[in-house]
Amino acid sequence: MKIRLYCLSGHPTLPCNVLKFKSTTIMLDCGLDMTSTLNFLPLPLVQSPRLSNLPGWSLKDGSVFLDKELKECSGHVFVDSVPEFCLPETELIDLSTVDVILISNYHCMMALPYITEHTGFTGTVYATEPTVQIGRLLMEELVNFIERVPKAQSASLWKNKDVQRLLPSPLKDAVEVTTWRRCYTMQEVNSALSKIQLVGYSQKIELFGAVQVTPLSSGYALGSSNWIIQSHYEKVSYVSGSSLLTTHPQPMDQASLKNSDVLLLTGLTQIPTANPDGMVGEFCSNLALTVRNGGNVLVPCYPSGVIYDLLECLYQYIDSAGLSSIPFYFISPVANSSLEFSQIFAEWLCHNKQSKVYLPEPPFPHAELIQTNKLKHYPSIHGDFSNDFRQPCVVFTGHPSLRCGDVVHFMELWGKSSLNTVIFTEPDFSYLEALAPYQPLAMKCVYCPIDTRLNFIQVSKLLKEVQPLHVVCPEQYTQPPPAQSHRMDLMIDCQPPAMSYRRAEVLALPFKRRYEKIEIMPELADSLVPMEIKPGISLATVSAVLHTKDNKHILQPPPRPTQPTSSKKRKRVSEDVPDCKVLKPLLSGSIPVEQFVQTLEKHGFSDIKVEDTAKGHIVLLQEAETLIQLEEDSTHIICDNDETLRVRLRDLVLKFLQKF
Amino acid sequence: MGPEKRRGLWWCEAKALWGGACGCVERSLRRGGAWVGVEKRNPPRPEADPGKCRGASVLIMDPECSRLLPALCAVLADPRQPVADDTCLEKLLDWFKTVTETESSLQLLQDHPCLVELLSHVLKPQDVSPRVLSFALRLAGAFAAQEDCFQYLQQGDLLLGLFGEAGALGWSAWSIPSVRSGWIQGLCALAHHPSALHFLADSGAVDTVFSLQGDPSLFVASAASQLLVYILALSMQGRDAGSPIPEVAAWPVCAQKIVSHVQESLHSTAAPQVTQALNVLTTTFGRCRSPWMEVLWGQLSPLVASLLKRDPIPAAHSLVDLLLSVARLGSWDAAGWRGWESPVLSSAACGPWEILAQTLHRLSPTQAGPLALGTLKLQRCPQELRTQAFGILLQPLACILKATAQAPGPPGKSYHLASGLLDGTAGGSMTVDTLLSSKSACVGLLCQTLAHLEELQTLPQCPSPWPQEPLLDAAVIILRLCDGSADPSSSGAGRLCGTLAGCIRVQRAALDFLGTLSQGMSPQESMLQVFAILLKNLESPESSPTVLKKAFQATLRWLQSSVKTSGCSDLSPDALLFLGELFPVLQKRLCSPCWEVRDSALEFLTHLSQHWGGQADFREELQSSEVPMLACQLLQDPESYVRASAVAATGQLFSRGLQATPTSSENLQAQQGLLMDLMYILSTDSEGFPRRAVLQVFTQWLRDGHADVARDTEWFVTTVLQAVSRDLDWEVRVQGLELVQVFLTQTLGRFRPRCPYAVTLPEATSPTPHPEFLRTLCRLPLFEFVFRALFDCDRPVAQKACDLLLFLRDETAPSSGPQETRDGPNSASVEVALQRWQEGEQGQPLGDLEPEAMLALLRSLDLEGLQGKLAKSSDHIEKSPQSLLQDMLATVGMLEENEADCY
DSSP states (O other), X not given: OEEEEEEOOOOTTSOOEEEEETTEEEEEOOOOBGGGGGGBOOOOSSOOHHHHTOOBOOOTTOOOTTTTTEEEETTEEEEOSSOOBBOOOSSSSXXXXXXXXXXXXXXXXXXXXXXXXXSOOOSEEEEEHHHHHHHHHHXXXXXXXXXXXXXXXXXXXXXXXXXXXXXXXXTTTOSOGGGOBOOOOHHHHHHHHHTEEEEOTTXXXXXXXXXXXXXXXXXXXXXXXXXXXXXXXXXXXXXXXXXXXXXSBOOOOOGGXXXXXXXXXXXXXXXXTOOHHHHHHHHHHHHHHHHHTTOOEEXXXXXXXXXXXXXXXXXXXXXXXXXXXXXXXXXXXXXXXXXXXXXXXXXXXXXXXXXXXTTTOOSSTHHHHHHTTSEEEESSSTTHHHHHOOSSOEEEESOTTSSSSTHHHHHHHHTTOTTOEEXXXXXXXXXXHHHGGGOSXXXXXXXXXXXXXXXXXXXXXXXXXXXXXXXXXXXXXXXXOGGGTTOTTSSOOOSSOOEEEOTTEEEEEEEEOOOOOEEEOHHHHHTOOOEEEETTEEEOOOOOEEEEETTEEEEEOOOOOOOOOOHHHHHHHHHHSOOOOOOOOOEEOOOOHHHHHHHHHHTTOOSEEEEEOSSEEEEEETTTTEEEEEESSOEEEEOSSOHHHHHHHHHHHHHTSEEO | OOHHHHHHHHHHHHHHHTTSTTTHHHHHHHHTOTTHHHHHHSOOOGGGOGGGGOGGGGGSOOHHHHHHHHHHHHHHHOTTSOOOOHHHHHHHHHHHHHHHHHSOHHHHHHHOHHHHHHHHHTTSGGGSOHHHHHHHHHHHHHHHTSHHHHHHHHHTTHHHHHXXXXXXXXXXXXXXXXXXXXXXXXXXXXXXXXXXHHHHHHHTHHXXXXXXXXXXXXXXXXXXXXXXXXXXXXXXXXXXXSSOOOOGGGSOHHHHHHHHHHHHHHHOSOHHHHHHHHHHHHHHHHHOXXXXXXXXXXXXXXXXXXXXXXXXXXXXXXXXXXXXXXXXXXXXXXXXXXXXOSHHHHHSSSOHHHHHHHHHHHSOHHHHHHHHHHHHHOSSOOHHHHHHHHHHHHHHHHHHXXXXXXXXXXXXXXXXXXXXXXXXXXXXXXXXXXXXXOHHHHHHHHHHHHHHHHHHHTSTTOOSSOOHHHHHXXXXXXXXXXXXXXXXXXXXXXHHHHHHTTOHHHHHHHHHHHHHHTTSOOOHHHHHHHHHHHHHHHHOTTOOHHHHHHHHHHHHHHHHHHHHHHSSSSOOHHHHHHHHHHHHHHHHHHTOSSHHHHHHHHHHHHHHHHHHTTOHXXXXXXXXXXXXXXXXXXXXXXXXXXXXXXXXXXXXXHHTTOOSOOSHHHHHHHHHHHHHHXXXXXXXXXXXXXXXXXXXXHHHHHHHTOHHHHHTHHHHHHHHHHHHHTOSOHHHHHHHHHHHHHHHHHHHHHHSOOOTTOOOXXXXXOOOOOHHHHHHHHHTTHHHHHHHHXXXXXXXXXXXXXXXXXXXXXXXXXXXXXXGGGTSTTHHHHHHHHHHHHTTOTTSOOOOOOHHHHHHHHHHSOHHHHHHHHHSOTTTTTTSHHHHHHHHHHHTTOSHHHHHHHO
16 A cells, blocks of 8 residues: 655745545645745835835836736835735645644644634644744734734735746746735634644654654654654654754754654754854854944844844844843734743753753743843834934844744845845845835845755755654755755765655655564454464454554454354344354475375385475376375375265375365 | 862972971071071971982982882782882883982892892782783893893793793783783893893794784784894894895794795785884984894885785885885994995896885885885985986876866966976876876875975975965965866866865965975965965855964965065055955954864964054054954953963054054053953953963063053052952963063163163173162062962962062172172061962062162072972872882871771
């Protein structure tokens, strides 16, 4: 029986795959590709004359029907509409048949409401508690960013295939634009999250008795997990967004990934050439340089994840860099919850931070930054923030795509001065594309992507360690990055070569199920009489009824032949109970030719000739015109229509064999 | 050891110096010195008795040691008495060796029968601990090194009992490595005279030594090989003079035995045995210089050459050592170098140069590298061989150049460069295979090659012509492969790129090499290339702190070389352009969260301004950046090393007038601000490094006559000394004395101008000090500081103070007699204060000092005596053999007084 993988997302770090395994349909992650938003104009929080006065774009032939939908800024064309997201494939497989969804980390669940609310999905979602809580924050922030800037206009004309191919790049090359969707609502988020069942690391979850799934710590983010999906004889490991660096989360559990038949590998670092340590150094140096010059620093970021590590680095750094008097602002609708949540998930943290809880001390030093007023957080730029705002300062705010959220305001505010710096730390978006609608820009831009996920050196060590039989991964990982085609070290190198997938592809995983486990009821087991046929190997025959329910197979004792009581019943019984024929005994053993010939002679056969063949012997009874073919696993008696002779010979053969 | 503890030790010594403990009392009395009284109040302590201060005489056996020896031997022979530790025994052995060097061992044994008893006692090894056994074996060897003593010990069959087959080898303790090692070392010591040779031959020891060559303990195995060399040399002793050396077959039996053992081992298929044989030969050729070795080489060279025919070559590293050792074997002839032209060697089947050439050809690139370097370092060597060796060193870089050369189209520059490097050398496939086989092999070979070439370039034997341009190109390409920016055209280069990307070890080695290459002349195009790659390494966030440091060092060397190229002391226009890009990078590095980076950046800045601080273009570039301001901010860095480097950097910048603020009024303020900042650091910083750095800067400022310091030097010196006198760091105090010395020299110079053209009569008497000079000295807390330093618990401080006072005395009162000592009005109180200081009460102020009193004090001190005492290490009293014996006895409770205590 083949195991199939349906690949619904082409984004290697925002995966969405469906695994059909032993009558279960399991969705692995549902990442949402938000890079599509880069084609849209930013949503300014405060009316921006610059953005609203951008010229409309018209076709070369002068058609102006698109000028309401498309605007031009410094040679780039943007859709003037609410940003839309590229969903996972919905046509490849009927998503209502998905039994469960396994979530590996909070970045990989952003498409969840689209799946659970609009596809007829009726199953269960499994995720760890921090994943759900922080995932909720990310969704809440996203919904908030988009909903608080209502946009009347919704552009759709440009999506027409005939129109799209006339557009300039990158709009021309955007894939499946017709399936792009607007952001979900908070109501959909709540409904989707209500379908999640919380799990803990190493907890074993039975799916319909057929398979068992287990989340393992993946070391990448709070509550992030890899998953093991296994039956009695098969094991599939799903590795998504893992890290071997010592940051805040619990370290990665590698040992449990051993002995996998297939290892599905996704979510590697997006910047394989950048070492996170070097990037943090670069981040701090540039931050200090800007602030010392009297400039402001803008850090577009998610409200959770790397920001915790950045704050921790800054906590150690600001005093040495003489930045103690510089205010750090963290602006997000969920800033407060994010900072507080991080402190309560002690059991999901690395050992170092866990032990702080018993001191008792807050695990993250940002608590102290807040206490000492060095770090202040606000839900938005409106309200308290405008009263407290002091410059020069450092602002952490979303969204990293620079298309929505408070960051749009700061880009408009600080973009004109070369004293200010925007430092990109999130690796999900190309910083050049993110900056495109803000051009021309005077402020300095620094790109320090911090991606702590596995790099290719670590992957190759991991694979050596856990030794899966087969590796399956997105096609991007099987060749060097296009921009560095000579870097043969920037791809997965394993034996046998990794099997790759791309969006909308169905893979038959390279192994077959051969065995199934069957239980024997105790009373039936009692009745077995094993016979030793070789030292250490015993056999027993069993007659039983195979009972299958909930993907579990049980051998039960056969029903006793019932005594005929009434004519009515008899008929029914004979229908229900399978026929229990008298069983022929099973034979085993081998026939020693010489002794067999002697026996034949004893029984009056003469003129016996023995021929050796490749597989055994042929005993020729020339008088009787009979042939006895003795082979390792078969014996044939060939005689012309002399049934009595055949039976006689058969009985002689049987004497040499064991029966049971 | 804390200061308190040190003070205790030093105190004993200081007291002795001040005239009393070692017979100096009389001298002081005769001179009528002021220190008699001190001595009377401090009777000699037991450890300061006269025997301990007799200088070289402590080595001989004195009555006290003779008295202690029997007890000690008894302790050593008694298995119930635990011996303190191995170090005691080692010291004891060292002492006996020194004694036997100056005295007759025979006499010693006859005078001290307890020693022979001890040696006899160990013949019953069950009663002795292994460490004593090992000690006794080595001791017996040391005694038997003198032939008469050897005979004496032989009479009682003592030596045979210890070293013969019936002796040590049969003991159960033989299984302990230290006993086997003691046995070998004993024999090593013993093998010094012909009688010993017979003994060795008769006792069968040589066979045991053969087997010990493969001992599991590396120390034993190595000592066994050494012993074989000793025995061989001893057997051949005296055969060098006059008559020609016979063939090996006519050599003494013992020598023949060893040679045939070596021959057998060389024939062996087991690599360890071959290694042993090669090691014996390497040591032989390395330590002896006798004609018989030519015969030996003639005999063995075909065997050595035959090793090259095996695959893989066994013991390649040892083979390299041997060949180099043989090749280095030069002029053992008084007439000078005879080379390998001697009849014996030329008749040998394989001359060393041929074998060297073959070996270079046969060894793998990694193994051949050290041999090639060694060959090139030889004083005399055929040119052909040098070319071959140099080719081998260049091979890996040539392969890199070739791999990264542009394949399509006409051959590019790299290709030509590669062929330039490869001229005259054949084959490179083995090198390519090594480079591509695995990461560790590739990295290992490249690092080794770069280090070898770097070493070679600095040597007088450096090959000429030196392929500067291709090497420069190779270094740059390696660095580009490391940072992933190389654009390889071939698949091999792609592999290299993958292997080397982000490899810190290779980066560091390549940067070091690049720095060394700055010594050669390079075309402008190459220099631009070098500056570009250096800048890239300096600004890349991926550069590790160690790589950065190397990049800074290389940058400095290239900037210096650019000055050389431009022909004057100014930076070349290219270098100036480079500086323009460098300062923003330096700015970023000064803000790095990694302290090592901030530290190296500051050090780099210090060097930069030291070299080019006076150059207008440089000043302009620097001042237009924020570098000076950032350096100033780092004075408050939380890391003490960084603070120290910031002190050095800002001190340098300010002395060059390169501070951040440009206008003159602010300039003054800023400068004074820095002086106060540094004073603050000196008096408050909790770590020693920044305080030491401040004093270095201050001393330099004083030396240079820096305006701030010159404005009120007396105030400056007073303030600094006040802070330094309280400092707990001895290096700061030494540095403080250095500052005082600079001050004294300058002040003296001011009051006694020396004009080389002035017509003056030769001074018959010593110069009288200028009264104003003396008044200046007394006005400052200078004397108090120096006198305190004289009693400092740290010896270097006291030494420096003593030197300083000697200098001052010579300058002020060189010929005054001691009778003036008490003349000064205030000298009595000063004397009292000094006495108190001696006793450790340093809280007492010295009080006001009159110039006369100061002069009197200077004259009264036995500064030369003090200097002599201070030159000795502080443990010279405790190191005496008596104290060693006492210590050993004390640990087992055998000293008489301890016995008395027991009752």
